[in-house]
Amino acid sequence: MGSVTNTTEKALKMLRALPRVTIGNIRPNPDSKQRSKRGRGQHGGDKHGAGNKGSGQRQNFMRLGYETGNTPFYTRFPYEPYYKGHHLRREYRPISMLQLQTLLDTNRLDTNGIIDLTSICNTGLFSIKPDERQYGFQLTDEGADLFRGKINIEVQYASDEAIAAIEKNGGHIRTAYYDMRSLQAMINPQKWFEKGVPIPKRMVPPLDAMEYYSSAERRGYLADPEEISKERLVLAQKFGYELPKIEEDPDFERLTATKDPRQIFYGLEPGWVVSLKDKAIIKPK
Amino acid sequence: MRSVRSLHTIINKDGQLLRKQPSGRIIAAFAHTEPAETTEPPASFAEVEEEKPPQKLNTSRLLPQHRKMLREERPYSEPHSWIHTTEKYNRMMFGRYGLSSGVDPRICFPTKSDLEEQAEYERVAFPHTIPEMIEINKKAKEEKRAQIRKREEELEKKLEKLDQWKRELNAKIAKKEAEAQAAKERKERLIEEVRRHFGFKVDPRDDRFKEMLEQKEREDRKKTKEAKRKAKEDKMLAKLQETAKGMNEKDTKGAASKGQIEDKD
Structure with a gap:
């Protein structure tokens, strides 16, 4: 018994010699989660993405293109002719012949009328932005060998191979120019009609586009129809196919229907107002 | 609740009118929430409710103009803002809601002065006719070609003498x-x-x-x-x-x- 008390006393003595259990002497539990400090402000008192020191923090940004003492890239090369007039050039968004065939196969285009910019936009798969100088669509030759549609199409630009592919299948193609205002009406006719504004008149192409749209080779809408029929034969010989006789086609009328050079919607004249709610056309006197 | 409150204000505003003509019309107005059309309000709200309980209650909480837009009707029959008096807005009303909008479609068309302005713009912006433009292009192209041809001829003439010049130069150097x-x-x-x-x-x-x-x-x-x-x-x-x-x-x-x-x- 005596030894026991002795041991107890020993232990107590040891305990007394040990530091006290206080808040200052205890450590966090092992593997316990350390809470991060709560900063002040919206993002916990950080720099809000502006960085530390310098023009980044002060947000006095350098002028565009400045490289802190280096010769700026934009002045490094004295002559860049390929950019000349780039802000004025017309862009035509490409549609390959394969994509056109897919549109026909998936029944997204009505082959009973003219396939024009509006009908291509209405597929919902292609769009243009006239205010970014996109003046319409161009047909590229990719998949021209696979094309099997007999269509009457109007695009803004077409390669020789694309023209050949359409004419080989008994179709009809014209390249046509639309000015920016007409394009705004064409990309979304419903929006235009709901403005209650008359259908605009199509303007003549600018001088630098006139050569393209008046050449029979490019199937321009301002070219002489007789010359176009000659060029059709020339192209058939160039690509080595027999030109189908479009004059003897039962759908001749439908296939060769074209718009007036001043017209933007087939069947609707410039100056008319369309009320979609009443399904009525209001014509000026 | 909004509709009830709006009705209350009308009753408070035209208290006298309300007392004059007691009828069930207010119910219809209540249902459609068209305060502008309540020209013949009943004597009092409580009285009407006792007479005919509302058949159809509009609980959508939509503002009347929004409810009208939902039913594809013109939102405001009377102008609520200066914008509603503009030509552009009225044209848009016709374009959207057609003849039922009550807008005379004649405002959609350009006036004589507009047409004159348009004609002047076209005259200035497009001074040439299409054949003229084709002619101008052709001329410019020919000029360019002539310039190239002239330069090529010059070069050919110079190339003829090239051998002689070479010989002379070589002799000079050798000497x-x-x-x-x-x-x-x-x-x-x-x-x-x-x-x-x-x-x-x-x-x-x-x-x-x-x-x-x-x-x-x-x-x-x-x-x-x-x-x-x-x-x-x-x-x-x-x-x-x-x-x-x-x-x-x-x-x-x-x-x-x-x-x-x-x-x-």
């Missing part, structure tokens, strides 16, 4: 080189002579060497001058001799002919 080589050889020869004179290798920077070289050069120059003079003299002499010979021949010929004549006589 220059030969001259330089001759001068160098002469100098070397002179130095060599000076060395031979002294009998040992003298530093070319030495004064004695320089003096000697100068002397030698002078001599050389003299020699060349002499040679030149001699050559000139020789040439002259040869020429003189030739002329003399020619004269002699003439003389002898003349004499011979004379002799013949004399013989005849």
